[in-house]
Every structure is written in C-alpha cells, then in structure tokens.
Amino acid sequence: DTEVTQTPKHLVMGMTNKKSLKCEQHMGHRAMYWYKQKAKKPPELMFVYSYEKLSINESVPSRFSPECPNSSLLNLHLHALQPEDSALYLCASSRQGIGDTQYFGPGTRLTVL
C-alpha cells in the first residue's frame, strides 16, 4: 500500500481565517513533505520533516506553520493567507529521504478569498 491521504480535498477560506490541512500515511515512512503547486507549474517544496523533526524550510512565510505530531501525521496550519496562496497543496512521504521514492497524496485545493 502506497497511499497518502489528505483532508480536506477542497478548502475555501478568507484572509482572516485559521485553517489546517492534514496529511496521513501508514507506510512507516519517516520523511514527510509539503509542496505547493500552482496551475501549469511543477510542485514547489515548502517543508520537509525527517523523523518528526523539521529538516528543510524553504523560506516559507510564517503564515504557513507545519506540524508533525507523530510519524504518520503531518499538518499545515494556515493563518492570514493571501489570495496568491491559492494553489494545490500536496503532501508526500518517503522511507527516510535519501534518494527514496516520494509518494504523493491527492492534494488539497485551497482558495483564499
């Protein structure tokens, strides 16, 4: 089983709202990733967690706050977003990170009004 699940599938929020995206995997993977993808573009890496510790932060604005409560779960907390943050947010996981295959979830389509 190579499934990564993401909830919700769609999210519409105002610029003053606080919301969270959730990602889950039960493959025993120890690396988890958040990507942002705009239309017709490749995914852009935002954060990497390795063994539940943040190992890469791609200079993402603080209005995005990641959290890895345990090895199976990854959250992305959203606060005071801008309309340009509207995008498809993808979660991925891999065994440990070093060259391993990343398996992607279906994504959350976020619209910021």
Add this chain to the structure above:
Amino acid sequence: AQSVTQPDIHITVSEGASLELRCNYSYGATPYLFWYVQSPGQGLQLLLKYFSGDTLVQGIKGFEAEFKRSQSSFNLRKPSVHWSDAAEYFCAVGAGRGSTLGRLYFGRGTQLTVWP
C-alpha cells in the same frame, strides 16, 4: 547545482502512436531519477524510477525510460499511447546528501494531449 530540463511544454499524439518525452538533468553524482504523472486536480503518481543497475527501467501503464549517463538524459517512452494517458508528466531528480536531503528537483512538466 541540480536541475531538470523538459524541453517540450506540450506534445500532441494520436491514440495508438508511440510516445517519447524528453528529460535532461544536471547533477554532480549518481542521480536518482523519477517520472511522475499528474491528471488535472490530482496528486502525482509515480510511473517509474531509476536508482542504479539496468539502464532501461520498466514502469506502470506500459511506460519505460532509459537512463543515458553520457547524454544526461532519462527519456520516457511508450510504444502505443491510450487516450487515458493524456496528463501532465514530470521528470525529477532526487538529491541524496547533506542539506539537500530528501529534495526532489522537478522539470517544468510536459502536457500530453492524445487525439482519438
């Protein structure tokens, strides 16, 4: 620095025709190479990967790719395209050491249209 080039933004083929999507990479060590496919509004699905060994890699859905070190290429092929293959295809190279741990470098993608 690591980078991936997919020179074709958009390719159109007829159903049943053969397909080749090009990918060139730049990486200082032995690369980990991947092809992913993405249907509209969906996540990325792994088609195939190359880590080492046999340079001709078989993947899902009848796709294959050939690693050519001398040309820094990892082109994706399919002998007969089906209408359901219409999607966006991303080539990616994985970095494996130091601060680039876990990072994937994606090409810009190639949009495949299939004519009936």
